[in-house]
Amino acid sequence: MPSLNDYLILSAVLFTIGTAGVFVRRNLITILLSIEIMLNAVNLSFVAFGRAFGTIEGQIIVFFVMTVAAAEAAVGLAIVIALFRHRESLNPDAFTALKW
Amino acid sequence: MLLLIPLFPFIGFLVNAAVGRRLSKSVSGLVAVAAMVASFGVALVSVVQLAGLPEESRAIVQNVFTWITSGPFRADFSLRVDPLSALMLLVVTGIGSLIHIYSTAYMHEEPDSEYARYFSYLNLFAAFMLVLVLGSNFLVMFVGWEGVGLCSYLLIGFYYAKKSASDAGKKAFIVNRIGDFGFVLGVLLLFVKFGTIDFQEIAHAASMLSPEATFGTISLATLLLFVGATGKSAQIPLYTWLPDAMEGPTPVSALIHAATMVTAGVYMIGRNAVLFSLAPDTLLIVATIGGATAFFAGTIGLVQNDIKRVLAYSTVSQLGYMFLAMGVGAYSAGIFHLYTHAFFKALLFLGSGAVIHALAGEQDIRNMGGLKDKLPITYWTFLIGSLAIAGVPGLAGFFSKDEILFRTFSSGHTVLWVVGIVTSLMTATYMFRLVFLTFWGERRHAAAPAQSAGHGQADHGHGAHGHDAHGHGDHLHDAPRPMAFALIALTVGSVLAGYIGLPHALGGSNRLEKWLEPSFHAPHVVQAEAGLRTMEPTETTPAASGSDDHAEEASTGTELGLMGVSSAIALAGIGLAWFFFVADPRRSESVAQSFSGLRTLLLNKYYVDEAYDAAIVQPIKVTSERGLWKVMDAGVIDGLVNGTAETVGGLGELLRRLQTGSVRAYAASLLFGAVLVFGYYLWR
Numbered sequence: 001m002p003s004l005n006d007y008l009i010l011s012a013v014l015f016t017i018g019t020a021g022v023f024v025r026r027n028l029i030t031i032l033l034s035i036e037i038m039l040n041a042v043n044l045s046f047v048a049f050g051r052a053f054g055t056i057e058g059q060i061i062v063f064f065v066m067t068v069a070a071a072e073a074a075v076g077l078a079i080v081i082a083l084f085r086h087r088e089s090l091n092p093d094a095f096t097a098l099k100w
Numbered sequence: 101m102l103l104l105i106p107l108f109p110f111i112g113f114l115v116n117a118a119v120g121r122r123l124s125k126s127v128s129g130l131v132a133v134a135a136m137v138a139s140f141g142v143a144l145v146s147v148v149q150l151a152g153l154p155e156e157s158r159a160i161v162q163n164v165f166t167w168i169t170s171g172p173f174r175a176d177f178s179l180r181v182d183p184l185s186a187l188m189l190l191v192v193t194g195i196g197s198l199i200h201i202y203s204t205a206y207m208h209e210e211p212d213s214e215y216a217r218y219f220s221y222l223n224l225f226a227a228f229m230l231v232l233v234l235g236s237n238f239l240v241m242f243v244g245w246e247g248v249g250l251c252s253y254l255l256i257g258f259y260y261a262k263k264s265a266s267d268a269g270k271k272a273f274i275v276n277r278i279g280d281f282g283f284v285l286g287v288l289l290l291f292v293k294f295g296t297i298d299f300q301e302i303a304h305a306a307s308m309l310s311p312e313a314t315f316g317t318i319s320l321a322t323l324l325l326f327v328g329a330t331g332k333s334a335q336i337p338l339y340t341w342l343p344d345a346m347e348g349p350t351p352v353s354a355l356i357h358a359a360t361m362v363t364a365g366v367y368m369i370g371r372n373a374v375l376f377s378l379a380p381d382t383l384l385i386v387a388t389i390g391g392a393t394a395f396f397a398g399t400i401g402l403v404q405n406d407i408k409r410v411l412a413y414s415t416v417s418q419l420g421y422m423f424l425a426m427g428v429g430a431y432s433a434g435i436f437h438l439y440t441h442a443f444f445k446a447l448l449f450l451g452s453g454a455v456i457h458a459l460a461g462e463q464d465i466r467n468m469g470g471l472k473d474k475l476p477i478t479y480w481t482f483l484i485g486s487l488a489i490a491g492v493p494g495l496a497g498f499f500s501k502d503e504i505l506f507r508t509f510s511s512g513h514t515v516l517w518v519v520g521i522v523t524s525l526m527t528a529t530y531m532f533r534l535v536f537l538t539f540w541g542e543r544r545h546a547a548a549p550a551q552s553a554g555h556g557q558a559d560h561g562h563g564a565h566g567h568d569a570h571g572h573g574d575h576l577h578d579a580p581r582p583m584a585f586a587l588i589a590l591t592v593g594s595v596l597a598g599y600i601g602l603p604h605a606l607g608g609s610n611r612l613e614k615w616l617e618p619s620f621h622a623p624h625v626v627q628a629e630a631g632l633r634t635m636e637p638t639e640t641t642p643a644a645s646g647s648d649d650h651a652e653e654a655s656t657g658t659e660l661g662l663m664g665v666s667s668a669i670a671l672a673g674i675g676l677a678w679f680f681f682v683a684d685p686r687r688s689e690s691v692a693q694s695f696s697g698l699r700t701l702l703l704n705k706y707y708v709d710e711a712y713d714a715a716i717v718q719p720i721k722v723t724s725e726r727g728l729w730k731v732m733d734a735g736v737i738d739g740l741v742n743g744t745a746e747t748v749g750g751l752g753e754l755l756r757r758l759q760t761g762s763v764r765a766y767a768a769s770l771l772f773g774a775v776l777v778f779g780y781y782l783w784r
Contacts, residue, residue, distance in 0.1 A: 095763070
């Protein structure tokens with residue numbers, strides 16, 4: 001039976017992987033996926049806490065996060081498609097026109 | 101009803117200012133003259149009403165509205181006619197009307213719009229002067245006080261396209277402002293001391309006090325008021341604006357510089373006679389300044405060559421006489437001289453205007469001469485005016501000037517009396533120098549072309565032979581009808597005005613003094629008490645006390661003697677002028693040559709203007725340019741403003757580098773911020 005700490009460590013590892021993905025990868029779709037990993041890492045810690053303390057709120061929040069994540073993915077992918085149509089590229093460094 | 105007196109000219113001003121440029125000359129002139137005459141009529145009715153009241157309650161007050169109430173402070177816009185302001189009212193409206201009538205002819209060559217502008221200013225001026233005279237407290241008086249200052253600026257600078265005229269206007273305004281500053285301070289000080297600014301209340305409160313032995317609050321307050329008076333009434337050290345004010349049209353000189361504005365200072369002191377009586381130190385200063393001004397302006401007047409400038413310095417000098425009278429406590433004598441002076445000085449100015457008009461703008465008396473036969477009306481009226489101002493017995497100036505000199509002598513100011521006598525000699529001399537050089541002898545500039553361009557007053561009435569630009573000596577025309585009317589009316593005044601104040605010594609009863617008496621005493625004070633608080637400075641001899649019949653009899657002999665002296669002096673002055681300028685004109689030249697240093701000094705007016713310029717104007721200019729402009733404004737203020745802008749701009753320049761456009765950079769800063777916030781809560 002894994003302890004709360006084990007879950008939290010796994011969550012932290014997943015979050016770090018997601019963060020690293022956001023910064024390291026050069027593909028917008030991969031970055032979106034990394035963000036999903038980060039969100040799910042947080043979800044994991046929420047349910048773990050909820051189970052450890054025997055409360056229901058952790059799971060409720062997770063449902064909220066999943067809803068938001070779904071919406072975010074929809075909007076994000078739509079933006080990515082629009083960007084791709086515009087520039088024929090998925091590299092975020094190609095989209096730096098909005099600056100000084 | 102009193103409100104109507106200043107209101108009529110004000111309406112005249114509004115009409116001419118609003119629609120004047122669309123009116124023809126005759127209409128706008130008529131509006132202005134009608135306004136003044138109506139005002140004169142109302143004033144006359146008010147004065148008759150006033151005279152019908154019993155002597156102890158002789159005052160008509162009209163409270164128009166409450167202007168300011170704030171705590172215990174209360175200022176009404178209220179008008180008040182008492183014997184003193186009644187006299188001033190008649191002088192201002194009466195002589196003002198004559199000058200308006202005169203102006204309709206004098207300004208006739210101006211275009212319609214200028215003509216209307218001129219009359220609108222003239223009416224506004226009269227309205228403000230009447231407010232000044234009628235105001236029953238310092239605040240209302242101050243409205244008029246500032247108003248006449250404004251109008252003098254407008255009128256002196258009437259030919260604003262001419263640099264010297266606009267400069268003279270500015271000079272008049274600025275010099276007056278200096279005096280007004282003193283006036284305001286004086287009023288504030290009085291308010292602090294008495295808690296009111298009403299003339300009657302102040303006089304009432306002050307009558308409880310005894311004269312100040314040393315220089316105290318009242319002395320300071322009255323001295324500050326006197327500073328205001330030196331500005332308005334052109335006394336040393338603020339007289340310099342008045343001679344320059346001759347740049348205005350000549351009737352304006354007559355109005356401002358003879359009948360109205362310059363008398364404001366004298367009137368103000370008369371209005372506050374009770375206060376000034378409490379401050380012997382101030383009175384001594386007033387008398388000294390008055391005497392000194394009379395003397396110095398007289399000496400300058402001796403050598404000036406511009407006909408109007410001679411008259412201007414003579415005005416300054418005569419105003420000095422009035423202040424001398426005020427200073428020795430002979431308030432009614434001062435006001436008497438103000439009143440007679442208004443007649444003959446207005447006459448002289450208007451007469452000089454007629455000469456200038458006839459000569460198409462020539463003002464230099466060296467280029468005149470021989471006008472006696474060409475301009476008979478002008479000559480005779482001018483001559484009578486000169487006789488009056490010189491103090492020849494029987495004419496107005498004699499009675500008033502003699503009254504002043506007598507009071508000065510009998511109050512123990514012998515030095516000032518001598519100054520007055522010498523000035524009287526000079527007055528007679530320079531006036532008759534003017535008469536002889538202008539009207540007698542030969543015409544001295546047969547070929548000299550008219551130099552009138554700047555004045556914009558081409559020969560009026562020369563329509564038939566207007567093409568005849570040269571040798572207009574043959575086409576000289578005497579004063580046109582309205583001008584002649586004003587001149588003759590003023591001449592009658594100059595002859596007869598003095599008899600209202602015929603002294604006891606000559607069998608008169610000095611009705612004017614009796615009439616004015618209540619105005620110089622605090623209200624509700626028994627006459628005997630008032631007699632105790634003598635109007636004279638403390639060191640006066642008993643003979644000076646005007647209301648004391650006993651002393652009056654004793655001094656009749658002295659008065660007659662002094663009258664003889666001043667008559668002799670007046671005739672001597674005329675004789676002197678004759679000796680130098682008629683009998684043998686070369687005499688004056690040889691004298692001038694042997695005293696050429698003195699002559700240059702006088703011609704340059706003691707270099708007072710130059711001294712003021714070097715001591716005040718130039719330093720202010722230099723500080724303004726080098727200090728205030730280049731350092732303070734361009735350096736400090738602009739530096740602050742531009743510095744703020746540059747700081748913000750530079751900061752923005754730095755901060756905008758943060759907006760890279762790279763999504764990952766934003767994400768990184770987001771992460772960094774989140775770590776920072778969480779780190780703070782975890783490890784604090």
